[in-house]
Amino acid sequence: AQSVSQHNHHVILSEAASLELGCNYSYGGTVNLFWYVQYPGQHLQLLLKYFSGDPLVKGIKGFEAEFIKSKFSFNLRKPSVQWSDTAEYFCAVNAGYGGATNKLIFGTGTLLAVQP
Amino acid sequence: DGGITQSPKYLFRKEGQNVTLSCEQNLNHDAMYWYRQDPGQGLRLIYYSQIVNDFQKGDIAEGYSVSREKKESFPLTVTSAQKNPTAFYLCASRSGLNTEAFFGQGTRLTVV
Numbered sequence: 001a002q003s004v005s006q007h008n009h010h011v012i013l014s015e016a017a018s019l020e021l022g023c024n025y026s027y028g029g030t031v032n033l034f035w036y037v038q039y040p041g042q043h044l045q046l047l048l049k050y051f052s053g054d055p056l057v058k059g060i061k062g063f064e065a066e067f068i069k070s071k072f073s074f075n076l077r078k079p080s081v082q083w084s085d086t087a088e089y090f091c092a093v094n095a096g097y098g099g100a101t102n103k104l105i106f107g108t109g110t111l112l113a114v115q116p
Numbered sequence: 117d118g119g120i121t122q123s124p125k126y127l128f129r130k131e132g133q134n135v136t137l138s139c140e141q142n143l144n145h146d147a148m149y150w151y152r153q154d155p156g157q158g159l160r161l162i163y164y165s166q167i168v169n170d171f172q173k174g175d176i177a178e179g180y181s182v183s184r185e186k187k188e189s190f191p192l193t194v195t196s197a198q199k200n201p202t203a204f205y206l207c208a209s210r211s212g213l214n215t216e217a218f219f220g221q222g223t224r225l226t227v228v
Contacts, residue, residue, distance in 0.1 A: 009156065032214055044219045045207070067172050090158060094213050102147045102166045102213050103174070108158035 002027035004093050006107035012116050013081050016036065021076040021110050023065075023091030033064055034092040036106075050074065061085070063088040083116045119143065120208050122220035127192075129201075129227050137192045137223045139207035148190040149208040149217065152176065159206065165190055194225065201227045 005024045013019060025031060043051040048059025057066040065076045074091060091107040118202055120141045129135045141148065147166050151159040151174075161174030162171050165184040179198025190209075194201045210217040 006158070043221060045211075046216045049216065062168060092138070092217075103163075103164060103172070104208075104210075104213075104217060105161060105175070106151070106159035108156065 002003040002031070002065070002093055002095055002103070002105050004091050004105055004107035006089075006110050006111045007089055010113070012113045012115065015083055016080050017114075018047050019076070019081045019112070020084070021089055021091075021112070022077065023074045023107060024072050024075065024109045025091075026072060027093065027095055029095060032094050033067060033082065034057065035063070035076050036090045036092060037087045039087045045089075047089075049106065050079075073104075079113050081112075083114050085112060086114045087112060089098075120207055120209055120218055120220035122205075122223050124222065124223060127223055127225045129145045129225065131227055132196045134193055134195050135225065135227075137194065137199075137205055137207075137225070139187055139190045139192065139220060141190075141207075142185070142188060143211070143218060145209035145211045145218075147210050147212065148184070150174075150180070150182065150190070150192045151206045151208065153204045153206055153222070159201065162205075172193075181189070201225060217218055 003026045007022045033050040035043045037047050038044045044074045047063050048057050050067045058064045089110045094104045123138045127203045149164045160176050165171040171198040172180040206222045207220040208217040
């Protein structure tokens with residue numbers, strides 16, 4: 001069965017600091033990976049996704065993530081955070097072909113607070 | 117407007133009563149999902165449906181039931197067997213496994 005781990009539960013940064021949020025998954029086959037963000041009082045929205053190809057994917061608002069298959073990781077990065085990045089971030093995975101397709105599993109989330 | 121509608125936004129029920137949460141989408145998506153969001157636990161999958169008249173248990177299905185009689189609708193019933201039903205419930209849909217999931221605004225259920 002697939003699962004997702006996010007090890008950073010709370011992160012506090014100052015504006016302009018660099019961000020890296022960890023995400024590890026467990027599943028032996030092909031996976032599709034996602035990062036979602038939930039701003040205070042808003043719906044979850046997609047930041048970026050990886051299905052295949054270039055393991056470094058770029059998303060909205062300057063975010064990027066790198067898929068490292070050997071480490072089962074999909075860490076989210078941003079070189080310089082802004083106060084408006086304060087939100088909760090969720091990593092998600094679903095098995096690709098041959099697995100329990102369409103079963104979309106989320107991690108426990110990381111609450112990011114950016115101080116001005 | 118296209119999207120996912122969950123109703124109501126807030127719901128109160130007495131302990132021991134079943135309650136049904138509504139989720140409707142007009143995005144023509146095949147797959148629909150129900151999650152429960154609790155502080156510090158992220159989104160936990162309750163049930164999901166890949167197509168009409170089909171659904172699978174997620175990781176925390178006990179005490180919940182669903183139906184998928186129409187493509188647009190995926191109601192969730194929280195039964196009296198659910199030991200800790202007070203939570204924020206999110207519905208989502210997407211067109212396929214390589215696509216983005218879209219979320220509703222959520223229903224906050226309080227059982228007293």
